[in-house]
Amino acid sequence: MTKKIAFDSNNFTLSSGKSIFPLEIAYETFGKLNKERTNAILICHALTGEQYVSDINPITKKPGWWDILVGKNKPIDTSKYFIICPNVIGGCMGSTGPTSINPKTKQPYGLAFPVITIHDMVKSQVLLIDHLEIDKLLSVIGGSMGGMQVLEWMSSFPKRIKSAIPIATAANHSSQNIAFHEVGRQAIMADPNWHDGKYFEYKIVPEKGLSVARMAAHITYLSEMALQNKFGRNLQDRSIKTFSFDADFQVESYLRYQGINFVKRFDANTYLYLTRAMDYFDLISENGGVLANAFNDLKASICVISFSGDWLFPTSESKKIVHALNAKGVDVSFIDIESNKGHDAFLMDEPDMFLTINGFLQAQFDK
Amino acid sequence: MNKNRHDFLIIKEMVSNNSRVLDIGCDDGSLLKMLQESKNANTRGIEISPDKVNLCLAKGISAVQGDANQDLEMYPEDSFDFVILSKTLQSMIEPKKMLEELLRIGKNAIVSIPNFGHWKVRLYLSIYGRMPVTPSLPATWYNTENIHLCTINDFIHLCSELQIEIIKSVALDKNGNLLNFANRIRSVNLIGEQAIFLLKRK
Numbered sequence: 001m002t003k004k005i006a007f008d009s010n011n012f013t014l015s016s017g018k019s020i021f022p023l024e025i026a027y028e029t030f031g032k033l034n035k036e037r038t039n040a041i042l043i044c045h046a047l048t049g050e051q052y053v054s055d056i057n058p059i060t061k062k063p064g065w066w067d068i069l070v071g072k073n074k075p076i077d078t079s080k081y082f083i084i085c086p087n088v089i090g091g092c093m094g095s096t097g098p099t100s101i102n103p104k105t106k107q108p109y110g111l112a113f114p115v116i117t118i119h120d121m122v123k124s125q126v127l128l129i130d131h132l133e134i135d136k137l138l139s140v141i142g143g144s145m146g147g148m149q150v151l152e153w154m155s156s157f158p159k160r161i162k163s164a165i166p167i168a169t170a171a172n173h174s175s176q177n178i179a180f181h182e183v184g185r186q187a188i189m190a191d192p193n194w195h196d197g198k199y200f201e202y203k204i205v206p207e208k209g210l211s212v213a214r215m216a217a218h219i220t221y222l223s224e225m226a227l228q229n230k231f232g233r234n235l236q237d238r239s240i241k242t243f244s245f246d247a248d249f250q251v252e253s254y255l256r257y258q259g260i261n262f263v264k265r266f267d268a269n270t271y272l273y274l275t276r277a278m279d280y281f282d283l284i285s286e287n288g289g290v291l292a293n294a295f296n297d298l299k300a301s302i303c304v305i306s307f308s309g310d311w312l313f314p315t316s317e318s319k320k321i322v323h324a325l326n327a328k329g330v331d332v333s334f335i336d337i338e339s340n341k342g343h344d345a346f347l348m349d350e351p352d353m354f355l356t357i358n359g360f361l362q363a364q365f366d367k
Numbered sequence: 368m369n370k371n372r373h374d375f376l377i378i379k380e381m382v383s384n385n386s387r388v389l390d391i392g393c394d395d396g397s398l399l400k401m402l403q404e405s406k407n408a409n410t411r412g413i414e415i416s417p418d419k420v421n422l423c424l425a426k427g428i429s430a431v432q433g434d435a436n437q438d439l440e441m442y443p444e445d446s447f448d449f450v451i452l453s454k455t456l457q458s459m460i461e462p463k464k465m466l467e468e469l470l471r472i473g474k475n476a477i478v479s480i481p482n483f484g485h486w487k488v489r490l491y492l493s494i495y496g497r498m499p500v501t502p503s504l505p506a507t508w509y510n511t512e513n514i515h516l517c518t519i520n521d522f523i524h525l526c527s528e529l530q531i532e533i534i535k536s537v538a539l540d541k542n543g544n545l546l547n548f549a550n551r552i553r554s555v556n557l558i559g560e561q562a563i564f565l566l567k568r569k
Contacts, residue, residue, distance in 0.1 A: 322431060323441040334431040335420050352417060359425030367427060
């Protein structure tokens with residue numbers, strides 16, 4: 001069951017200088033907090049994820065996005081650890097975001113919602129663990145945008161974590177990453193149903209735009225080889241080309257399906273906000289161009305994980321993080337997992353990643 | 368590899384208590400685990416095999432997957448009290464540069480080498496006229512990783528050329544018995560199967 005808490009946002013200023021009233025966080029927990037309160041692990045979700053990390057997602061009726069990894073007797077064992085997974089602020093699954101009702105207008109915020117940063121997300125997560133009376137998290141774990149949140153924890157709240165596992169992520173977005181996000185945002189804004197973000201007033205959704213945004217992004221989550229192996233040039237339910245713009249190729253049909261399904265569960269304005277948060281994230285420039293300075297007070301043990309076939313957040317980005325941590329003498333481990341599945345490998349059945357996470361967490365718990 | 372490896376015990380004697388230690392090619396982390404337990408060392412490992420990195424992590428040994436030929440540059444000067452390179456100098460692309468790197472990032476380095484001056488090696492080459500294949504160096508010339516083999520004597524010369532001080536040197540015969548080094552380099556170079564050096568910048 002998703003729980004929801006509201007915080008007094010008088011003391012919560014966003015990076016933009018603005019505040020949100022009220023500030024609510026929706027979250028799920030799995031397992032039990034031990035008496036010593038030392039077995040809590042925070043899992044940070046990626047761009048289009050939510051709090052449904054384990055068990056069945058009540059909205060899609062499908063297993064949670066990391067159910068393969070998180071659960072009873074799974075690598076992140078909920079019979080041993082207490083798992084907390086919040087929806088990020090700015091999200092659309094219960095935490096305050098662009099779809100929330102603006103108390104002033106009694107309408108959804110839409111574009112009146114302030115721009116949110118990764119730092120804001122993490123600052124709100126600190127309120128959540130304060131509320132749960134957890135002084136120090138055993139670990140904070142996440143991939144992609146979730147990994148950015150992990151890095152932010154390491155940089156801004158180092159004393160609140162015993163360990164951290166940033167996966168398939170980077171200290172900032174490359175120009176190419178920003179470019180892909182901009183294509184997605186422009187696709188949404190070009191949809192006439194978007195109505196400058198006020199589509200709720202018209203009781204419609206910019207489905208086409210959001211769907212195209214998802215299709216473009218989805219390509220970046222897979223590797224060329226993964227697409228080629230899965231679809232090649234195979235035709236979809238037909239033996240010859242139709243000489244039309246129908247989805248002749250399987251890969252076209254697959255992408256359309258991805259787009260249509262995404263629209264059912266995700267909000268277009270939220271997509272604008274969260275992609276922006278990722279683009280703005282930059283631990284390097286925020287620290288005078290020296291990433292190592294982001295980790296001055298970090299005493300936690302860190303395990304950085306990358307995937308060899310990930311071209312969106314390539315291994316070299318993870319190595320930069322490892323390099324910076326080494327420069328500060330931080331207790332860091334690093335593993336680059338051989339995989340041809342692309343960026344999405346971190347969400348898939350990757351036995352080596354499971355071994356790494358399981359072994360590292362156990363050693364941290366025993367320490 | 369196991370905790371009873373003779374060279375492990377010698378390395379242990381060279382490492383002082385509570386020091387920061389980097390083991391290059393740390394394998395499954397056995398040596399570092401031993402140094403944590405017996406010397407309260409603050410340890411790190413570099414290991415090229417991801418499977419072995421996972422073995423380290425499960426033991427609570429921090430390890431970075433990487434290639435020492437490229438990745439040492441990511442460590443600042445004097446990052447460690449001791450940098451250990453056990454039996455891998457001879458497989459490095461640039462052993463000389465490697466030795467300098469070890470003593471840039473570490474205040475001390477502990478380096479062990481297989482001795483190519485051992486009498487069996489010399490005998491093999493002189494009798495058969497072919498590249499030596501011995502129990503301690505069992506690979507043939509075309510598939511060996513040991514692309515830069517040297518003798519104990521060669522190594523001592525390189526250290527003096529690089530202005531590296533040899534603080535301690537220990538050689539072992541094939542049974543793991545310690546050989547006395549003092550003033551007997553010629554004979555140690557003949558009967559030592561491997562040697563371990565504690566090094567420092569001059």
